[in-house]
Amino acid sequence: MTIKRVLSIAALxxxxxxxxxxxxxxxxxxxxxxxxxxxxxxxxSGTTVFEGTGDTLKGTVDLVGTDGTKFHWTFSAxxxxxxxxxxxxxxxxDTLAITRVNPNTVRIVSKLAGKQxxxxxxxxxxxxxTRTTTAKGTDAKGQPVDSxxxxxxx
Numbered sequence: 001m002t003i004k005r006v007l008s009i010a011a012l013x014x015x016x017x018x019x020x021x022x023x024x025x026x027x028x029x030x031x032x033x034x035x036x037x038x039x040x041x042x043x044x045s046g047t048t049v050f051e052g053t054g055d056t057l058k059g060t061v062d063l064v065g066t067d068g069t070k071f072h073w074t075f076s077a078x079x080x081x082x083x084x085x086x087x088x089x090x091x092x093x094d095t096l097a098i099t100r101v102n103p104n105t106v107r108i109v110s111k112l113a114g115k116q117x118x119x120x121x122x123x124x125x126x127x128x129x130t131r132t133t134t135a136k137g138t139d140a141k142g143q144p145v146d147s148x149x150x151x152x153x154x
Contacts, residue, residue: 026052027104027124032131032151034063041135041147042066048151055079057098061090083111091139092118112140129153 034046046063056076063071073088075096083095093112101107101121108120118137125131133149 024103026050026057027128028057028106028122028131031154033154035150035152038150039148041149043149044068046149063091065091079106086110091141092120092135093140110137118145 028050029052030050032048032050034043034048036044036046042065043063044066046061048062049060051058053076055078057079058074058076060074061072065071071089071091073086073090075084075086077084077096077098079098079100081097081099083097086092086094086096090110092110095111095114097109097111099107099109104124104126106122108118108122109116110118110120116137117140118135120133120135122131122133129152131151131153133151135145135147135149137145139145
């Protein structure tokens, strides 16, 4: 084999590997159930469903506070860092902006009437079976938030 042929084969293998990695499924997608016992957050129960459609992430969130308050909201957003509407009863605000930090980490910045309220960082474990969500800031009522929620993939 000539050097030129070896380099061509190596380049093709590199492109194939890069293409496979680029098409890897988003580890955030799926149904996640809150494990309240392992969390340090004001929620008694909760479920989050993340679905991917093209380059858009669709989320449906249901939480029950430790005081019995029920929250339900949905959103469709791209990982573009731009504000997208959240509809329903989010305790964090009326818009959110999503940014992918790395393949297993997502940052969500929520706002209410244009003012930043909460920054959430979602980290999916390397095995894809669990995730943690840390939230810092103030909720839609102006109350301070510093929590960690632990979720298990269903």
